[in-house]
Amino acid sequence: MLGNSIYGPIGIIMASVYWTFPHALMILSTSLSLSDARLYEASEALKAGKFRTFLNVTLPGAKYGIISTTFVVFILVFTDFGVPKVIGGNYNVLATDIYREVVGMQNFQMGAVISIVLLIPALFAFALDQHSRKRQASQLTSRAVVYVPKPHKVRDNICLVYCILITLLVFAMLGMAQFGALVKFWPYNLSLTLKHYNFEVAGLGWDSFYNSVRMSLYAAFFGTILIFVGSYLVEKMRADKSLREILQMVALMPMAIPGIVLGLAYIFFFNARENPLNFIYATMAILVINTVVHFYTVSHLSAVTAIKKLDQEFESVSLSLKVPIYKMFFKITLPVCLPTVFDIFIYLFCNAMTTVSGVIFLYSYDTTLASVSAIHLDEQGDVAGAAAMAMLIVYISFVVRGLHTLVSTLLLKRTQAWRNI
Amino acid sequence: MMSDYAIPRSTRDKSDNVGRVLVVAYLVLFLCFMIFPLFALMSKSMQNADGAFVGLSNFVAYLNEPTLFKSFFHSLFVAAMSTVIVVCLGFFYAFALQCTCIPFKGFFRVVALIPLLSPSILAAIALVY
Numbered sequence: 001m002l003g004n005s006i007y008g009p010i011g012i013i014m015a016s017v018y019w020t021f022p023h024a025l026m027i028l029s030t031s032l033s034l035s036d037a038r039l040y041e042a043s044e045a046l047k048a049g050k051f052r053t054f055l056n057v058t059l060p061g062a063k064y065g066i067i068s069t070t071f072v073v074f075i076l077v078f079t080d081f082g083v084p085k086v087i088g089g090n091y092n093v094l095a096t097d098i099y100r101e102v103v104g105m106q107n108f109q110m111g112a113v114i115s116i117v118l119l120i121p122a123l124f125a126f127a128l129d130q131h132s133r134k135r136q137a138s139q140l141t142s143r144a145v146v147y148v149p150k151p152h153k154v155r156d157n158i159c160l161v162y163c164i165l166i167t168l169l170v171f172a173m174l175g176m177a178q179f180g181a182l183v184k185f186w187p188y189n190l191s192l193t194l195k196h197y198n199f200e201v202a203g204l205g206w207d208s209f210y211n212s213v214r215m216s217l218y219a220a221f222f223g224t225i226l227i228f229v230g231s232y233l234v235e236k237m238r239a240d241k242s243l244r245e246i247l248q249m250v251a252l253m254p255m256a257i258p259g260i261v262l263g264l265a266y267i268f269f270f271n272a273r274e275n276p277l278n279f280i281y282a283t284m285a286i287l288v289i290n291t292v293v294h295f296y297t298v299s300h301l302s303a304v305t306a307i308k309k310l311d312q313e314f315e316s317v318s319l320s321l322k323v324p325i326y327k328m329f330f331k332i333t334l335p336v337c338l339p340t341v342f343d344i345f346i347y348l349f350c351n352a353m354t355t356v357s358g359v360i361f362l363y364s365y366d367t368t369l370a371s372v373s374a375i376h377l378d379e380q381g382d383v384a385g386a387a388a389m390a391m392l393i394v395y396i397s398f399v400v401r402g403l404h405t406l407v408s409t410l411l412l413k414r415t416q417a418w419r420n421i
Numbered sequence: 422m423m424s425d426y427a428i429p430r431s432t433r434d435k436s437d438n439v440g441r442v443l444v445v446a447y448l449v450l451f452l453c454f455m456i457f458p459l460f461a462l463m464s465k466s467m468q469n470a471d472g473a474f475v476g477l478s479n480f481v482a483y484l485n486e487p488t489l490f491k492s493f494f495h496s497l498f499v500a501a502m503s504t505v506i507v508v509c510l511g512f513f514y515a516f517a518l519q520c521t522c523i524p525f526k527g528f529f530r531v532v533a534l535i536p537l538l539s540p541s542i543l544a545a546i547a548l549v550y
Contacts, residue, residue: 009499011548016503017510018544022534024511029530032519058520066508073507078500086545093496097489110489112466113479117493151522159517163529166514170532174539176547230447237440247444250451257459265458268465277453293454325439354540371540378542383549390543397538 007089015087016077018173023076024069031065032058037147050152064132071129075122079258081357082371086378086386094118095260095357102264102361112268115261126256174394181388196384197392199377209392212370215287216352223292223299223348228341231303232333236315255297259357262294267361282364294358295351299344306340307333342408350397 005011035058043053081095088096094114102111184193199205234248254262270281280286310333318328334341356371363369370393378386469475483489514533518526536544 006548009495009502011545012499013502013506015541015544015548016499017506019536019539019541020503020507021511021514022537024507025515025533028508028511028515029519032515035520058516062512062515066512069508069511070504073504074500077503078496080541082540082542083545084499086542087548091495092488092492093499094492095496097492109465109468109470109479110483112462113483114489114492115462116466116480117483118496121497147520149520149522156521156523159513159521160523162513163517163523163525166510167529167532170535173544173547174535176550177543180546180550229443233440233444233447237437237444240441240444243441243444243448247447247451250448250455253451253455257455261462262455262458265462268461269458272461289454350538354538356540356542371542374540374542374546378546383546386542387546387550390540390546394539394543401538 005089007087008091011087011089012084012091012093015083016080018170019083020073020076024073027069027072028062028065031062031068035061035147037145040147050155064135067132068129071125071132075125075256075258078125079118079122079260079357081260081360082375085356085375095258098260098264099360102267108268111264115258115264118258119261122258123256130252174391177387178391181384181391183384196382196388199373199385199389205373208368208373209370209389209396211284211367212353212393213396215284215291215367215369216349218284218288219291219352220345220349222288223295224341224345226292227296227299227344228303228334228337231300232307232329234300235304235307236312236333251300252297254293254295257294259294259355260360262290263358263361266290282362282367284367286362287359287367287369290358290362291352291355292348294355295348299347302340302347303337303344306337310336339408339412342404342411346401346404349400353393353397 006014039057039061040053043057048056079095081099084091084093084096085099092100094117098111098114098118101107101114181196182192182194184191184195230247230251234244234251237244266286269275270277270286272278280289314332315325315328318325318332354371356375359369360372360375363372370389374386374389374393377383377389466479467474467476469479514529517523518530523529
């Protein structure tokens with residue numbers, strides 16, 4: 001492309017844009033949805049044009065969302081391992097350097113040094129993001145009116161075309177990967193075949209796919225319980241305030257630690273023979289624990305938000321009625337927060353299916369994972385196999401996501417009926 | 422005597438204690454599975470191949486290795502470029518979903534979230550073709 005190979009910075013940037021886009025979209029659309037209609041009315045009353053309104057009302061309103069997105073996407077790309085590994089070619093980045101030093105050259109010390117070089121900017125960006133989020137809190141007052149857009153032909157048409165374009169790009173990426181997985185030998189023999197789904201390289205086949213599904217189910221199941229109870233403790237327990245604050249702080253930390261750094265740290269800690277926890281090394285358990293820790297923060301924050309909405313009075317009433325806390329937890333807190341619990345479950349499952357960086361150092365011969373297999377298949381030149389494996393991950397995530405929607409709408413009809421009264 | 426509607430002290434103390442024990446248990450878990458491993462990583466970065474303490478000399482060696490140090494700027498570059506592009510693209514997509522009257526908003530939202538279901542390497546593999 002433009003005289004440059006796709007292997008290198010251009011490829012890394014394009015692929016990174018693709019996979020970080022939803023993360024950016026979620027933060028940005030939340031921040032835009034909080035805009036106050038009264039500001040738009042004021043702008044119209046002052047006879048400001050559409051464009052002026054956009055510059056002076058819409059953009060400043062989304063300011064913190066934009067700042068937050070910048071930090072989040074920066075950390076994601078800066079610490080990513082999978083994309084530069086597959087498409088980076090000779091263009092080395094920190095994460096691939098760590099992998100090469102540790103796996104290629106067995107130079108663990110240098111791997112540790114690079115990990116710290118990678119960790120420091122990530123921590124820094126994380127701290128800045130936390131700082132800017134604090135100032136955002138009081139932006140929307142209780143008197144704000146939700147903004148409902150009015151039709152505007154030119155703007156709407158441009159936006160529609162833009163959305164269709166992005167949609168086509170998303171489908172093109174998926175289509176290309178699926179096509180690549182089905183074609184006999186790209187680009188010379190374009191007849192279709194399923195042979196790439198046989199995964200002939202030993203140890204990287206269907207077993208790793210089943211391992212991945214098992215690992216993701218464990219991580220989602222145990223992780224959801226652990227995280228939800230943990231955020232309940234942070235929010236509702238009346239025991240020492242300082243203890244709870246420490247727990248809250250610690251729960252935010254995983255977000256700042258890049259997966260590959262956490263993975264390497266696990267090797268050093270758990271592989272040491274004198275460590276009593278050494279027995280979990282090279283088992284399924286270490287993969288599950290690593291995944292739960294790695295994705296702890298986002299789930300924790302959404303659980304805390306959901307629990308916060310419940311009035312503190314519930315606990316006081318239950319105590320004065322001599323209802324034990326655990327009963328209260330199962331009868332009130334859990335059913336009310338069920339939608340969030342489901343969301344956490346699916347978040348953990350999908351991330352566990354797709355994660356590479358956290359687990360690349362931790363799997364053993366019996367516990368290879370699908371995402372890691374895709375990397376190794378690609379490494380050994382079997383790009384079609386890698387594409388096939390990657391698409392398998394997409395399909396299973398899609399199916400589980402669909403099940404999740406089905407189950408939650410059915411269950412929520414029961415547990416959330418009170419909301420409509 | 423305690424009045425009828427006061428919270429009985431015994432119940433309160435019991436649940437407080439359970440809470441305290443649980444919070445401490447969580448902190449211990451985080452120590453074992455996050456803090457200690459990170460310390461192990463840090464101490465490893467200050468050892469030589471035989472495990473002896475060498476201070477910051479590994480870091481000095483790193484800075485003196487141009488091929489390794491260059492990667493730092495590579496990482497910064499791709500991260501900065503991707504961030505600028507994603508924020509622009511994402512902002513207008515979010516704007517289209519939130520501040521305009523286009524049809525099929527639900528569909529467009531779901532499509533844009535599809536990449537969450539795919540491993541990050543999927544795009545890289547698709548681009549290889």
